[in-house]
Amino acid sequence: xYRKQAQQSFGQWLQNVRxxxxxxxxxxxxxxxxxxxxxxxxxxxxxxxxxxxxxxQFHEAIQQFLSISKAQWxxxxxxxxxxxxLQSLYSQAFSGIVVETERLLATHxxxxxxxxxxxxxxxxxxxxQLHGLLFSMAYIHGGSTVQLGALIKTWTERHLRTEDxxxxxxxxxxxxxxxxxxxxxxxxxxxxxxxDLFPQAASEIGPMIMRCKEMGMGFSHWSLTQFLxxxxxxxxxxxxxxxxxxxxxYDFHTATLTIKDQVYTFPLxxxxxxxxxxxxxxxxxxxxxxxGKLVVGDLFTGQKGVYNGERWTISDIDGVWQSKPGYxxxxxxxxxLRWTSDIPTMVQEKLIAIWRESLQSPKPSSAxx
Numbered sequence: 001x002y003r004k005q006a007q008q009s010f011g012q013w014l015q016n017v018r019x020x021x022x023x024x025x026x027x028x029x030x031x032x033x034x035x036x037x038x039x040x041x042x043x044x045x046x047x048x049x050x051x052x053x054x055x056x057q058f059h060e061a062i063q064q065f066l067s068i069s070k071a072q073w074x075x076x077x078x079x080x081x082x083x084x085x086l087q088s089l090y091s092q093a094f095s096g097i098v099v100e101t102e103r104l105l106a107t108h109x110x111x112x113x114x115x116x117x118x119x120x121x122x123x124x125x126x127x128x129q130l131h132g133l134l135f136s137m138a139y140i141h142g143g144s145t146v147q148l149g150a151l152i153k154t155w156t157e158r159h160l161r162t163e164d165x166x167x168x169x170x171x172x173x174x175x176x177x178x179x180x181x182x183x184x185x186x187x188x189x190x191x192x193x194x195x196d197l198f199p200q201a202a203s204e205i206g207p208m209i210m211r212c213k214e215m216g217m218g219f220s221h222w223s224l225t226q227f228l229x230x231x232x233x234x235x236x237x238x239x240x241x242x243x244x245x246x247x248x249x250y251d252f253h254t255a256t257l258t259i260k261d262q263v264y265t266f267p268l269x270x271x272x273x274x275x276x277x278x279x280x281x282x283x284x285x286x287x288x289x290x291x292g293k294l295v296v297g298d299l300f301t302g303q304k305g306v307y308n309g310e311r312w313t314i315s316d317i318d319g320v321w322q323s324k325p326g327y328x329x330x331x332x333x334x335x336x337l338r339w340t341s342d343i344p345t346m347v348q349e350k351l352i353a354i355w356r357e358s359l360q361s362p363k364p365s366s367a368x369x
Contacts (some may be wrong), residue, residue, distance in 0.1 A: 111228075137209060164186060171205065239339065314352060
């Protein structure tokens with residue numbers, strides 16, 4: 001969103017400068033060195049519409065043709081880069097949650113397996129979403145994101161395991177037998193990618209996908225971090241940011257959210273794990289068709305593209321919010337809040353309410369008023 005906003009803002013500025021000087025795109029294209037003027041005009045049009053950012057090799061020629069000073073150009077590029085960097089922060093929040101999930105599974109797999117019965121008997125534990133983990137099998141079963149109960153049960157039944165490696169994500173082709181998987185070495189606890197780990201990966205991945213689907217996409221108020229904290233594992237507080245500003249923090253061990261001077265407590269302790277609370281969350285499968293690629297549909301699942309995980313949304317009076325691993329997106333499509341560790345969905349809902357209230361609160365009058 002922020003990258004697109006940066007491109008559109010910069011492109012609109014370029015167009016305004018060109019039109020004020022009454023210069024045509026055809027002349028602009030010649031100044032850029034295009035012999036095919038039509039091709040050059042199309043590229044300039046993409047810049048001005050914010051569909052692309054001008055490549056570095058064109059920067060000097062653009063400045064010269066539009067008589068833009070180095071200082072003015074540098075200022076506009078600084079504004080552009082600030083928005084691009086902000087977008088990168090949200091992308092890093094997503095990848096950070098995935099890395100955290102993999103690390104926690106690698107470090108605490110024995111503890112989780114020891115609590116299998118508790119996990120399976122408690123919907124709030126069984127349906128904990130392991131963000132970023134996905135199993136897929138080409139053309140046969142589609143794909144499925146991974147919930148804690150399905151993965152731990154599979155491990156305890158000695159599937160998705162070799163003597164040294166336990167697998168938590170990946171895919172295979174039942175036709176060629178090739179498989180690309182991610183897992184961890186049980187001795188070093190290091191996560192890594194593995195190529196062709198199983199000679200018959202379909203017999204491991206297929207049952208896992210079906211188990212995930214049999215359990216359903218059920219909903220959990222908890223997260224893996226919250227569950228491990230309740231078992232006594234030290235989990236650092238999650239820091240919550242509004243753009244680049246530290247906005248609050250969440251303590252997994254006390255299940256408390258602190259925003260400025262306000263403290264909010266949640267029923268996210270072991271003795272309250274069986275409780276289920278009304279929620280505005282909605283979860284549905286998300287599919288995507290990669291540009292320029294032919295995707296064969298799945299006759300068993302009705303798959304129309306590549307499985308892209310679940311789409312988590314929260315509906316309230318302002319519209320539909322999206323919940324991504326690591327951050328929230330408002331109804332306008334703008335990422336607004338991000339966090340450093342996987343906070344429970346119940347806390348995310350509260351963040352929306354607090355954020356909305358903060359926008360509606362009257363601002364103090366200035367001295368000049």
